[in-house]
Amino acid sequence: MALRELKVCLLGDTGVGKSSIVWRFVEDSFDPNINPTIGASFMTKTVQHQNELHKFLIWDTAGQERFRALAPMYYRGSAAAIIVYDITKEDSFQTLKNWVKELRQHGPPNIVVAIAGNKCDISDAREVPEKDAKDYADSIHAIFVETSAKNAININEVFIEISKRIPVADAVAETPGRGFKLGRQASESRRMCC
Amino acid sequence: MLSLHRDWDDIMEKEDHQQGEEQEVKICDSSSETLATSLSLLGNHMFPDSVQRNDSSDSQLSDLAAAVEPCLKSEPSDHVTRRENEGPENGVPTQPADTEPEDADVENEQSDSGDFVAEMLAKAKLEEQGIGLKGRSSPLLEAGNDESPALMSHRDEDVTAESWRQHRKHVFVLSEAGKPIYSRYGSEEALSSTMGVMMALVSFVQSGDNVIRSVYSDGHTVVFLQKGPLVLVCVSSSRQSEQQLRGELLYVYYQIISMLTQASISRIFEHKKNYDLRRLLAGSEKILDGLLNLVDSDPSFLLAAVHCLPLTCSLRDSLSQILQKAITPNLVFSILIAKNQLLTIVQEKTVIEDTRLEPADVHLLLNLIGASSAFQAGEIWTPICLPLFNPDCYFYAYISYLDPPDCTVCLLLLSTDKEAFYAVAECKRKIEEAMVTQKSLSLIAKAQSYSVSQVGVSDLRHFMYKPFDVPDHYRQLSQFTSPEMEAPYSSEEEKMRLLDLYRYMHSRIHSTSRPLKLIYHVAERETLLAWVTSKFELYTCFSPLVTKACAITAITKLLRWIKKEEDRLFIRYPAKYSTTPNPSKSSRGAKSDQQDSTDNGFLSLL
Numbered sequence: 001m002a003l004r005e006l007k008v009c010l011l012g013d014t015g016v017g018k019s020s021i022v023w024r025f026v027e028d029s030f031d032p033n034i035n036p037t038i039g040a041s042f043m044t045k046t047v048q049h050q051n052e053l054h055k056f057l058i059w060d061t062a063g064q065e066r067f068r069a070l071a072p073m074y075y076r077g078s079a080a081a082i083i084v085y086d087i088t089k090e091d092s093f094q095t096l097k098n099w100v101k102e103l104r105q106h107g108p109p110n111i112v113v114a115i116a117g118n119k120c121d122i123s124d125a126r127e128v129p130e131k132d133a134k135d136y137a138d139s140i141h142a143i144f145v146e147t148s149a150k151n152a153i154n155i156n157e158v159f160i161e162i163s164k165r166i167p168v169a170d171a172v173a174e175t176p177g178r179g180f181k182l183g184r185q186a187s188e189s190r191r192m193c194c
Numbered sequence: 195m196l197s198l199h200r201d202w203d204d205i206m207e208k209e210d211h212q213q214g215e216e217q218e219v220k221i222c223d224s225s226s227e228t229l230a231t232s233l234s235l236l237g238n239h240m241f242p243d244s245v246q247r248n249d250s251s252d253s254q255l256s257d258l259a260a261a262v263e264p265c266l267k268s269e270p271s272d273h274v275t276r277r278e279n280e281g282p283e284n285g286v287p288t289q290p291a292d293t294e295p296e297d298a299d300v301e302n303e304q305s306d307s308g309d310f311v312a313e314m315l316a317k318a319k320l321e322e323q324g325i326g327l328k329g330r331s332s333p334l335l336e337a338g339n340d341e342s343p344a345l346m347s348h349r350d351e352d353v354t355a356e357s358w359r360q361h362r363k364h365v366f367v368l369s370e371a372g373k374p375i376y377s378r379y380g381s382e383e384a385l386s387s388t389m390g391v392m393m394a395l396v397s398f399v400q401s402g403d404n405v406i407r408s409v410y411s412d413g414h415t416v417v418f419l420q421k422g423p424l425v426l427v428c429v430s431s432s433r434q435s436e437q438q439l440r441g442e443l444l445y446v447y448y449q450i451i452s453m454l455t456q457a458s459i460s461r462i463f464e465h466k467k468n469y470d471l472r473r474l475l476a477g478s479e480k481i482l483d484g485l486l487n488l489v490d491s492d493p494s495f496l497l498a499a500v501h502c503l504p505l506t507c508s509l510r511d512s513l514s515q516i517l518q519k520a521i522t523p524n525l526v527f528s529i530l531i532a533k534n535q536l537l538t539i540v541q542e543k544t545v546i547e548d549t550r551l552e553p554a555d556v557h558l559l560l561n562l563i564g565a566s567s568a569f570q571a572g573e574i575w576t577p578i579c580l581p582l583f584n585p586d587c588y589f590y591a592y593i594s595y596l597d598p599p600d601c602t603v604c605l606l607l608l609s610t611d612k613e614a615f616y617a618v619a620e621c622k623r624k625i626e627e628a629m630v631t632q633k634s635l636s637l638i639a640k641a642q643s644y645s646v647s648q649v650g651v652s653d654l655r656h657f658m659y660k661p662f663d664v665p666d667h668y669r670q671l672s673q674f675t676s677p678e679m680e681a682p683y684s685s686e687e688e689k690m691r692l693l694d695l696y697r698y699m700h701s702r703i704h705s706t707s708r709p710l711k712l713i714y715h716v717a718e719r720e721t722l723l724a725w726v727t728s729k730f731e732l733y734t735c736f737s738p739l740v741t742k743a744c745a746i747t748a749i750t751k752l753l754r755w756i757k758k759e760e761d762r763l764f765i766r767y768p769a770k771y772s773t774t775p776n777p778s779k780s781s782r783g784a785k786s787d788q789q790d791s792t793d794n795g796f797l798s799l800l
Contacts, residue, residue: 014477023571035568036477039576039591042615060572066454066474070577073612 003053006166009074011099012084013092014063017118020149022060025159030150037062040074049163056159072106080112080162087117087146088125100140112165114143114158121148353380364429365446365486368393371468378486392427408436419443423463435701442489448581449485452558453478456585484565493693496700499660499674500553502536505641507761512632514538514769520624524611525773531604532638534564543770552582553672563604569593570601575615592618596626597635646677649755651748656683657734659756675763696733699724714742
């Protein structure tokens, strides 16, 4: 089975739950007292998508302002960006719009953008209506889900959606080709052995 | 601001004459009532005792109030309004022209703290009992807080509460515009008027071409440190020397620099004088909190030396060799840490020829790793500045634990190339592989600090030994060794008490006015002997019944034991590698590297 490496970065305001989403996805665990990320944290997870394996190289960036200038280092070359906001904080949704703008100006041209409205388990305190966010996401052709890292709602789904949206064209051009080549080499060497 | 300073000048004329330029302005309550009065303004309850003493000086108080007021007003926006909201109980007069309300304030203060002296005395007890809030890291640091620890983080503390006032050591950081940047306890917003007054004190003394350094009151020492656009203030009841407290403030400053660099802080404040630096430090308060807890509980800071985990020489060498082999261009430092202590450190040759790694930089790195659990997930890549190495530049740090989920052995790789993550991560894989084949992790897990009983001197309870005799040629990191604190120093409060005794001895030894070489100090529950020579600095703690002759024999034995064990207790020969990409340089580096490795007593690997 072909293996594709997909670089994904998480962006968004501090405290919206980027690390929690990654932890839920990679480790399937949740820590309510998680510390703010320092710099950026790198993790990987491989999932199967149709007849391919997708290895997500996840860059979980720090939301604090002092690390803001580093963001290009992480989104450069990314296949996808998950921009996270907190549905209980209007401000974080405004920050999200700034990230979308920045990605559009400086990000990779074909980057898949996913918008995750996190903390949907506490919708009592909601400040951002789901419809507003959905409309906004549609207007920029982004994936949209409301998630809860705490209750494991829609976390895997975000990554599944990303897998679906990754252009297949790339895959045809690169990965299967390499796989084919390897296969032939293997058979050749076997022949020589016999 | 100028006219304001003229007011201040009148008040302070006397002091200015007494104290020469550049001289320390020490203000004792008795000698200069005026400034002590102004400190009562600081007194969001910090100096209720001086308030009590000075309520006669109404006119001076109003002068001061007049001076403070415009200073705060010159600050746009929030400050003034917040002050008004806080009202009189804050102790800062709101109506400078009228002395009446201030008197009322003072009265309030007094009744507020009617039994303050008694409480101050009781406080010492509370501290000994170690009633604290923050638990794990050092419960001793906060005394007698009534609030439920589970519900209240120290940042939500009520800054008007007695419990807030009773903290053993407060640390405040503010900008030159008087904007709060950090407070160890309580929220910065709630303290903005207090910090405004601190800044008024600083700029007032500054206007007389002088520098405020410290203020002494009965129970407290206030130490000021101005570094560039930042002002750091420590209010301590810990009886530490001013010099020690200033050293601790310097660590706080360095930790801030390590996150932002000195250059960017200067640039920010040049550009915008009243910038709120908390925007950039948001989320990093824990690192500063952690540093202050460590400064209180770990003698490394006092001794300005690094404590490494005792390891057999062969194991430490094999770890160094593993690190030496896993290199990539622009890698500068490879550091292995276990249980928050140094295992080994390998350094880029050409870089370290120019500058040596200072213990303070290592302390900041150790604190960064210890203060946040954020490093326990995945591999971290973050910019970090080593302020003593170069205060204006960032290194890029790769941080990853080698033994998840236990997270005791941590690898730290510092590169100068911000894009080098994948290359550096590859070094980690190599290190991990080599450590698996050599079973290093299980060997490290067995390593632990030692017991003083191993020395075999019956009356010796504890010691700290810092050698100076390392040949400069090696550009060795300053290190010290010390056994575990065991009974009777096993409880947190007893540990702190012993550390306080050491701090006292240290302050006597390093006193600027009257330095000492040898102190034999008979305390209530133990006898201490501190000794500094050209070769080492030694602090020992004996049982109280030891005789002087006995102690001296014991020290001779101890020194002999340390000499015998020094290969295990210290990193003797810091290993080096060469990763400079420049081919001519690297060939030269490789050559001298080889030479060096024989120098270092390693078998040549090449």
